[in-house]
Amino acid sequence: MRRGESRVPPSLAVIGALAAQTLLTDPLVPGPRFLVPGLEALLLLGLLAADPSRLSPESKDLRVVSIGFIGLLGVANGYALVTLVDRLVNGGGSGRVLLAAAAGVWLTNVVVFGLAYWELDRGGPLGRAGARPAPPHPDLWFPQDGDAKDAAPHDWAPVFLDYFYVSLTAASAFSPTDTMPLTPRSKLLMGLQSLVSLLTVGLVAARAVNILG
Numbered sequence: 001m002r003r004g005e006s007r008v009p010p011s012l013a014v015i016g017a018l019a020a021q022t023l024l025t026d027p028l029v030p031g032p033r034f035l036v037p038g039l040e041a042l043l044l045l046g047l048l049a050a051d052p053s054r055l056s057p058e059s060k061d062l063r064v065v066s067i068g069f070i071g072l073l074g075v076a077n078g079y080a081l082v083t084l085v086d087r088l089v090n091g092g093g094s095g096r097v098l099l100a101a102a103a104g105v106w107l108t109n110v111v112v113f114g115l116a117y118w119e120l121d122r123g124g125p126l127g128r129a130g131a132r133p134a135p136p137h138p139d140l141w142f143p144q145d146g147d148a149k150d151a152a153p154h155d156w157a158p159v160f161l162d163y164f165y166v167s168l169t170a171a172s173a174f175s176p177t178d179t180m181p182l183t184p185r186s187k188l189l190m191g192l193q194s195l196v197s198l199l200t201v202g203l204v205a206a207r208a209v210n211i212l213g
Contacts (some may be wrong), residue, residue: 005125007048009160010115014044017073020190021080024098027087028080036076042112043069063132070115077108081196081204088207102204106171106197113193114167118160120185120187128157139186140166142179171197 021029029036043065046137084101100186118125123134140163146157162179169177174194181187 005129005159009164010118013046013049013114013160013164014040014109018109020104020111021076023100024080025101028038028083028101030076036072040073040076042070051164063119063126065114066119066124070112071187073108073115074112077105077112077160078196081105081199084204088204090200098204098207102200103175105204109193109196109200110164110167110171113170113189114160114164116189117166117186118163120144120189121158121163121213125160137182139183140179141182142154145187170194174198 006159015140018040021037054097080101084098088098092186114198119137122128123132126132140158142162144151144158166177169179170190170193172198176190181190
């Protein structure tokens with residue numbers, strides 16, 4: 001049974017996403033400005049309080065709560081993107097504000113999908129640690145799973161930083177890079193992430209730069 005991975009990297013990523021959401025202006029956030037970030041922070045504290053050190057075989061299986069948390073963060077970011085695009089189409093907002101909002105949406109997009117890949121692939125962190133049943137086939141195929149397996153330890157398993165890198169490269173290239181989605185849900189997730197990133201970078205940021213000019 002593998003040793004579980006630390007909660008610190010995903011927790012830091014969530015904190016980064018919450019910080020990025022502070023870049024959004026009030027109309028881009030559902031409800032009061034700090035309502036959604038506050039709820040997300042409470043959920044994060046709850047997850048940390050349940051097992052503050054490491055996702056190990058002795059950890060409680062909080063996968064449903066974690067996926068719900070990721071969904072909340074994704075819905076809030078999707079709302080911000082739709083509202084931002086509407087403001088750009090209909091006018092309104094300074095270029096600097098729009099650029100800050102676009103950066104917040106893009107960074108949150110990277111964190112949300114990094115967390116989703118981390119939680120869904122191979123049964124999630126507890127599945128990879130052998131603490132819960134894992135599906136027979138992975139959602140994502142890393143280089144270490146194939147020709148590059150000799151470059152990693154024989155018991156290698158992906159951790160959060162691997163999934164964060166997958167999310168970052170998919171959001172930057174608008175497509176898979178060195179890690180391939182294998183299952184329908186992973187393909188849908190990566191396609192959706194690429195679409196969100198393309199809208200943010202190609203439409204929102206470009207329009208904001210034009211306003212600045």
